[in-house]
Amino acid sequence: MVGSKSDVRPGRIVGVLALAGIVAAVMQTLVVPLIGDLPRILDTTASNASWVVTATLLSAAVATPVAGRLGDMYGKRRMLLISVVPLVLGSVVCALSSSLIPMIVGRGLQGLGMGVVPLGVSLLRDVLPPERLGSSIAVMSASMGVGGALGLPFSAAVAENASWRVLFWVTAALSLLVATMAWLFVPAGRAGTSSRRFDVPGAVGLGAGLISLLLAVSKGSDWGWTSGTTLGLLATAVVVLLAWGAWELRSAEPLVDLRVTARPQVLMTNAASVLVGFAMYAQSLVVPQLLQLPEATGYGLGQSMMAMGLWMAPAGLMMMALAPLGAKLSAARGPKVTLSLGSLVIAVGYGASLLLMGSTWGLLAVTLVCNTGVGLAYGAMPALIMGAVPQSETASANSFNTLMRSIGSSVSAAVIGVVLAQMTTDFGGHLLPSEGGFRAAMLMGCGVGLAAAVVAALIPVKPVAAAPEPGTGTEPHPAQEATA
Incomplete structure (x- = not known):
């Protein structure tokens, strides 16, 4: 070992x-x-x-x-x-x-x-x-x-x-x-903390609230957004999550330390994460459909499922290729700058799509630009989170940040789904999302990317000297480690 x-x-x-x-x-x-x-x-x-x-x-x-x-x-x-x-x-x-x-x-x-x-x-x-x-x-x-x-x-x-x-x-x-x-x-x-008391009520409450929220968001289009089931689940989510928050604030050993998540640096990073998660997922919903819709529609590109996957694969590899560059930028200027820049790059990618969505190579360029921004943003978020929380809470804080991104993606799926379902065209007796619907979805992604950049720019990063935690000796402050 x-x-x-x-x-x-x-x-x-x-x-x-x-x-x-x-x-x-x-x-x-x-x-x-x-x-x-x-x-x-x-x-x-x-x-x-x-x-x-x-x-x-x-x-x-x-x-x-x-x-x-x-x-x-x-x-x-x-x-x-x-x-x-x-x-x-x-x-x-x-x-x-x-x-x-x-x-x-x-x-x-x-x-x-x-x-x-x-x-x-x-x-x-x-x-x-x-x-x-x-x-x-x-x-x-x-x-x-x-x-x-x-x-x-x-x-x-x-x-x-x-x-x-x-x-x-x-x-x-x-x-x-x-x-x-x-x-x-x-x-x-690092060994676990001395605490061995798991917050079971907190886990149950958070689980119930999240399931209610995400069920309503993911199935609302099937059930109807004004149906009793959807509205009931949304109301349940609000009540349960409020009760969960009250419990966590009173608990001596909470599942999620809301006092830590309420720190401005953590809170604003999580807010930006929701927006980046939304923006990231929007193009994942739009581009595959544009690639696979028949050319006869006038805007579809007639690609097979296999070809669609191959056209989209380079974008993911781009995220890995640019990871070291994002780390160098964070080390030189701080992860806040990297998150802001990444969000702006996402917005640029969506904006360019309005001119490039008529060809496979154009959509490839759009996904490459968007995922470059996502890669920069995703690499900066954990650094910002770990720069503001004790080392004993890094896994919990990072998991909560991951959850915020997932919520953003889920909301994106629901909102973009509604846009594409409402803006349709008749094609051989079948309703398909219209070109205007796809353009509206891409504009929405651009706007959310810009909003994420604004939120990221407002993150107050204030490194504060911290006493070493028990058993850690004289290790550097987390903000120094996270941006190293």
């Missing part, structure tokens, strides 16, 4: 943790090529089949903050290894499924493992020397984009040339590989 930060092999550790992030991201895009076939595969309706996607979203939202808190309590590497278990089990259950309920259960299990990314980012702070931390955080953060980008062509290729079950057997094997490599090559890092 590695004894100190000076003994570690940073490249190997970052490689293993980045692979974990890539595998987790692949899980999220895994079923995209199967969506049209799921009703036939599972012998169910299209509406019921959509739960295969929703189940992962809901379980990930609940599991991510819980995994972060448990990582701070019992050790981040230990919780990372535990989080891989449902990834393996969920993949196996899905591979063996022939009906809806087992598939939903398997996808829910896969969602439980999504805490590996914030756990991995937080673990880097424990095990790497300060001079390697900034670039490593950026690479780890970019792994989600790489996984999402590679997941589409991989899934499409397998779905077109082999049994769909192969997808899940491959992800099960990859998850086992991640667990093995993490066990062998990633040090345990």
Whole structure:
């Protein structure tokens, strides 16, 4: 076992943790090529089949903050290894499924493992020397984009040339590989806190509130935005989350320390994260449709699912390629500047789409620019968070930040879905999103990117000297580590 930060092999550790992030991201895009076939595969309706996607979203939202808190309590590497278990089990259950309920259960299990990314980012702070931390955080953060980008062509290729079950057997094997490599090559890092009291009411309350909110957001278009079910879930979310917040403020050992999240630097970073999550996901909804719609529509580009995935893959790789540049910028000017710049780049990408969306090469350029901005922003967020929280709360704080991004993406899916559903055109008796609808969605992404840049520019970064925590000796302040 590695004894100190000076003994570690940073490249190997970052490689293993980045692979974990890539595998987790692949899980999220895994079923995209199967969506049209799921009703036939599972012998169910299209509406019921959509739960295969929703189940992962809901379980990930609940599991991510819980995994972060448990990582701070019992050790981040230990919780990372535990989080891989449902990834393996969920993949196996899905591979063996022939009906809806087992598939939903398997996808829910896969969602439980999504805490590996914030756990991995937080673990880097424990095990790497300060001079390697900034670039490593950026690479780890970019792994989600790489996984999402590679997941589409991989899934499409397998779905077109082999049994769909192969997808899940491959992800099960990859998850086992991640667990093995993490066990062998990633040090345990900082020991958990002396606290062993887990906030069960806080976890239940947050889970209930998030499930109510995300169910309403993700299924509102199916149920009707003014239906009793949707409005009831939204009302329940408000009441439950307010009660949860009151409980957390009174709890001596809360699941999420709201006093820490209320610090201006953390609060504003999380607010920017919601906006970046929204902007990031909007182009993921628009570009694949534009690429695949028939050319006869006048704006569709007639690409196959496989070709669409290949056109979008370079954007994810761009995130990884630019991670070191973002880290250097954060080291020189601070992560606040990197987050602001990244948000502006996202807005530029969306603005350029209004001129470039008529060709495959134009859309490739749009995704490259947008994902360049996303890569810069995602690499800066953990640095800003860790620069404002005690080391004993890094996993919890990063997990909450990841949750904010996920909420932004969920809201984006709902809002963009409504825009495209309302702005339609008749094509051979079928209603399809109109060119005006796609342009409106891209303009919305541009506006949200600009809003994220404004919020990021207002983040008050004020490094304050902090006393060393028990057992940490004379380590530097987190703000110094996070921007190193």
